[in-house]
Amino acid sequence: MLNIVLFGPPGAGKGTQSEKLIAKYSLEHISTGDLFRKHLGEGTDLGKLARKYMDEGRLVPDEVVIGMVDDKIKSTVGAKGFILDGFPRTVAQAEALDQLLEEKGFSISGMIALDVPEEELKERIRHRGKTSGRVDDQDEEKINTRIQVYKEETLPVASYYKSQGKLSTIHGVGGIEVIFGKICDVIDQY
Numbered sequence: 091m092l093n094i095v096l097f098g099p100p101g102a103g104k105g106t107q108s109e110k111l112i113a114k115y116s117l118e119h120i121s122t123g124d125l126f127r128k129h130l131g132e133g134t135d136l137g138k139l140a141r142k143y144m145d146e147g148r149l150v151p152d153e154v155v156i157g158m159v160d161d162k163i164k165s166t167v168g169a170k171g172f173i174l175d176g177f178p179r180t181v182a183q184a185e186a187l188d189q190l191l192e193e194k195g196f197s198i199s200g201m202i203a204l205d206v207p208e209e210e211l212k213e214r215i216r217h218r219g220k221t222s223g224r225v226d227d228q229d230e231e232k233i234n235t236r237i238q239v240y241k242e243e244t245l246p247v248a249s250y251y252k253s254q255g256k257l258s259t260i261h262g263v264g265g266i267e268v269i270f271g272k273i274c275d276v277i278d279q280y
């Protein structure tokens with residue numbers, strides 16, 4: 091199985107690259123942001139709970155996210171592997187994920203981190219905000235909060251995988267195809 095954590099700050103291009111990777115390697119896409127937005131759109135209890143965190147650019151509590159990912163993995167039988175996008179976002183989530191996969195006899199093949207300078211991130215998110223309709227993409231303060239939360243709570247997740255010898259970092263500025271090629275080179279070494 092090919093289980094890849096695609097990592098990076100908001101606006102790094104995880105969603106764009108995930109779409110291309112699932113097509114090339116026939117993987118299942120687990121994007122916690124997309125899953126939450128789906129719940130929000132459907133007005134489920136989970137969606138209502140997540141909304142206040144998402145709208146402010148804060149993280150949804152770990153146990154809520156982990157439960158949702160567990161359900162998603164369970165409902166995906168016979169997958170060749172997963173692209174995890176936007177998850178794990180805290181060390182507690184990474185530990186829970188390891189445990190969850192171990193119970194099923196799976197493991198993480200590697201983490202691929204997209205490295206993009208902060209000014210470029212902000213520019214991309216502002217641009218996306220004009221078309222995405224996402225509240226959290228349209229407000230400068232919320233964008234700053236998300237980047238701050240990323241630095242404080244999410245960056246340590248990279249060290250978690252690094253200590254397991256599973257971290258590869260890729261420069262995430264340039265053409266989409268060029269970046270995709272670099273990601274594929276890493277995956278083909280797994």
Ligand SMILES: Nc1ncnc2c1ncn2[C@@H]1O[C@H](COP(=O)(O)OP(=O)(O)O)[C@@H](O)[C@H]1O
Pocket residue numbers: 099100101122123124126143144145147148149150151155175176177178179180183226236
């Ligand atoms: N793994 C997670 N843990 C906690 N909250 C999450 C997680 N994934 C998504 N969220 C919530 O959903 C929002 C949007 O997620 P996402 O689309 O991945 O954002 P971004 O484009 O900022 O990377 C986050 O700001 C957060 O509130």
